[in-house]
Amino acid sequence: MSRPEIDEMPDLSGVDEIWIGYPIWWYTHPRIINTFFDQADLAGKQVHLFATSGGTGIDGSVKELRETYPGVNIVDGKKI
Ligand SMILES: Cc1cc2nc3c(=O)[nH]c(=O)nc-3n(C[C@H](O)[C@H](O)[C@H](O)COP(=O)(O)O)c2cc1C
Numbered sequence: 585m586s587r588p589e590i591d592e593m594p595d596l597s598g599v600d601e602i603w604i605g606y607p608i609w610w611y612t613h614p615r616i617i618n619t620f621f622d623q624a625d626l627a628g629k630q631v632h633l634f635a636t637s638g639g640t641g642i643d644g645s646v647k648e649l650r651e652t653y654p655g656v657n658i659v660d661g662k663k664i
């Protein structure tokens with residue numbers, strides 16, 4: 585699976601709660617979101633997801649990310 589490069593990862597030290605937003609592409613998150621999950625140290629943080637789309641919900645994306653990153657506490661996901 586492709587992992588588009590992130591130019592500069594944010595410093596998340598001292599951050600307890602994080603909101604990650606993205607567009608739905610082909611019924612799920614863009615692969616750069618996987619890059620972010622691969623590279624960010626999200627242990628012990630609460631992660632909230634939100635997405636825009638042309639109609640597709642976010643549930644499939646949330647399920648896929650929870651399965652791929654079981655160590656990450658994905659609290660919820662909301663399509664806006
Ligand atoms: C490559 C690509 C794939 C997309 N796939 C979906 C999709 O599977 N379901 C959907 O509802 N919208 C899809 N969209 C629409 C985007 O989710 C939408 O353009 C994005 O959320 C931004 O919203 P806006 O165009 O209203 O600014 C896709 C857009 C692109 C560019």
